[in-house]
Amino acid sequence: MKEIFLIAIPLLAAGAAFAWPGERTRPWLLPAAGGLHAMLALWLLVNPPVLAADAWFGFDPLARAVLPMVSLLFFVCSIYGVAYLQIRPERKNRIFVTALLVMLGLLSLALQAQNLGLLWVAAEATTLVTVPLLHFNGTARAFEASWKYLLIGGTGIALSLLGSFCLGYASLHSGGNGNLNFTALVAQGASLTRPWLITAWVLLLAGYGTKMGLAPMHTWKPDAYGEAPGMVGALLAGGTTTMAFVAILRVKQVVDAAGAGAMTERTLLAFGLFSMLVAALFLLGTPDFKRMLAYSSVEHMGILAVGAALGGAGIWAALFHVWTNGLTKGALFLSAGNIRRAAGAQTDDKVAGMAWRSPASARIFVVGILAVTAFPPFGVFFSELKIILATFQTNNTFAATAFLGCLLFAFFGMTRLVFAIVDGRPRAAARKTNERFPELPGIIVPPLLFLALSLWLGLATPSLLREAWTAAARLLIPTP
């Protein structure tokens, strides 16, 4: 029962953070709880516990395959958070720190949830707890972003509840006893009533797809990522979206077991490729480098969906990609946050020459962009390669072509914008803010750590992780 501490530690720390009196010392709770959480998650990765039958949550192979990544992501971001909150003393951080820790607890709960209803409750709570994080800066634009996030995310989550009910009714209609645990639903398998099952899949895909940010339900993403502090963006792009992806995978497992696997794969492939296309087109046009990261996230969610549509090998590659994308995005969001603060703006008509103004962050940003656009030897290259191999294995040349084409355009779009803000003559307006926000080690080391992790995943993917992904893929696609 150690896995319960993955949920309890952050929630207890959140309670402590809420009660903590010191404004300057409170942020230290973040790395403390994050560190404990990460250690526990890695320990569980090495020594997976036995899953209790009929438990509502547990550290099953799928949770094992992704939860340590979220935990690591949070830990490194929390180190950044300490330095970040110290250079932003004008904003009160009680709600921010509490909400971050609650978010970690809820993410751990959602990733481990073995029950359709519990999964939904955790996802809904995550949506709500994200709102104060987005609104941290308190500006009108931050307000706009959190309003859109809440409205679109809330509607998505409402649809996924309706989908959960439909799946519950499918089980009930075919003689189920109201047990909504995934194992029970999978065991019911082919007897699940088909029309209800399809309705449920459509609604759940739309609902959790909104949370994940698949096009065309991605519209909240650029706003939210553009206005949120860098570390919140990193956690959204690596944590919340991973949770939604895992939710989709779990539902897919049930629908596949009922014999509708062809449908789930077709829809996921369509959504995935469409997301990649939309993201590539927007990447070519956007002038804002934080919103660019959002579109890049949409693109990578598309890649995950494509991977999930390609059978066992594809799911293995998608889980690999969850790790590489999440950690690389961490480096990008944190360094983009640094650049944004130093430049005082985030569009290419106001920002230029950041290689001189904030040299370390700019360099990390450029390397990060190369990493995320799949330059070897970074992890993203290998995970995307695996996905392309999976498309060839399933003889889907169309998907492979579209996939590569979108990647190419995304690369054009991102490098265009990145070099526009990094190169050139620095703007005079940036000088003042530059002096206010010097590049302290506290905000440079965490993104570097992320880059190192991404590199390490690419060069030497640990066999432990490979084994964890294989176990998860086997759980989802039982046939060899």
Added chain:
Amino acid sequence: MTIALDIFLRLAVWLLLAPLLPGIINKVKAWVAGRRGPPVLQLYFDLAKLWRKGVVLSTAVSPMHILGPAMAWVAIIAAALLLPVGPAGASLSFRGDALLFVYLLAFARFCIALAALDTGSAFEGMGVAREVSYAVLAEAAIITALLTLCVQSGSVSLATMLAPSAGAGAALLAAGLFGVLLAENCRVPFDDPNTHLELTMIHEVMVLDHSGPPLAAILHGASLKLLIFAVLLTEAVLPLGKLSLLQAIGALVALVFVVAIVIGLVESLLARLAFRRVPLLLTTAFLFCLFALLVAWKGGMP
């Protein structure tokens, strides 16, 4: 011979009773407002007065200006004759007479509109445009209402359609038909029959240039139309066909009286709607009839 007598008698009843209804409505309005109001028989006096007067014609008009009101009047009377009265049935009844009923009412409106356009006045043209654009929505509602009754009874003849009640959707149908009644007869939330403020007038605009006997025909036709709709509403809701003749006629008279009072109350208590809100109300009436149709359709299934 008996048939001719029957038709003649019914015709006399319809024609004689029709002008009573506006009188009752006006009395109710006066009573709510605390006035004495015009006598109940006021419209009879007006009609008699108009009948004695001469006609003033513009030099621009064609014979259609006179012919229009006359044809409209005849069409409305024909529609009245198609309507059954409880178990006694209609004087004329055949398969599909429900369609003829709708067409006759539409034809009457067409004639009035044509006669109004015939004056060549832009102002009357505007009135016609308003009247006709409301009619588009109101006719959709009434056709749906008749369709509901068709589905309910499995017949397209008014006599059999109206004999039973409208079943489960009766309340919906009544609400929809009442809305249509108010709109078709230019009553308050849609139009104000008393208004003489040019910009707000709809129906009154069209009859502005008429005088003498043609105006009398128009006024009498309007009151007859009001009676027709009140009777239609009553018969659609109540299963009059199942009662004995005397009971049916008693119930019919009582309910038409109630409808008149309700119209009077609506006119006293509601304000006329802003022009652009009217389509919303008519759409609502249409939707009431549509949902009544669905209930009638689905309710019949096991």
Added chain:
Amino acid sequence: MNGTMNLLIGLAMGLSLVALASSRLPSVIRAAAFQGMILGTLPLLLEETFHGLVVAVAIGTILVKGFIIPNLLRRALRAANIDREVEPLLGFVPSLLLGAAATIGAAALASELPLRPEHARSLLVPGAFATVVCGFILLIARTKAISQVCGYLILENGIYLFGLLLINTTPLLVEAGILLDLTVAVFVIGIIVDRIQREFDTLDTRKLNSLRE
């Protein structure tokens, strides 16, 4: 029993159309609140025996959906001094017709889906789908934040209606999930509404347009 329930569900479906056709914010709020109250009474009709938990759930739902949330919304309306006119992106007649079409479509969809015998003649499924779609239309076709919140409420009501199908088998989950989310969601939205008023002096979400390509 079934007849009364169907009547109430029909009334709830009608109320979502009323909300679509209303041109004043208070009447939209009233329609949503009334709908919530009607839905709150349904669990009592669904159960033959009076179960303590079901009664508690019904009272809780009526209180939250019928009183607390509408009062919060009205307070926001007063506090922010918002103009009471609803400003539609899509006109009232088109939204009403769309809502009616959705209602009919929902009924058609529900007749395609297989139902358990005890639900076969009930309006629960078409009512749920119709209410969800009407809420969705209200959500996307209005500019003011308050009417969007009302649309979200109506959407939630539809989902609650669907949850009643499962109330016998997974009662706690259905109830807890919904009440938690509803209270908190609107609470958060309420805070935001409070904020928006300070930022914009108006609740027009059309002004939320500085973030775009």
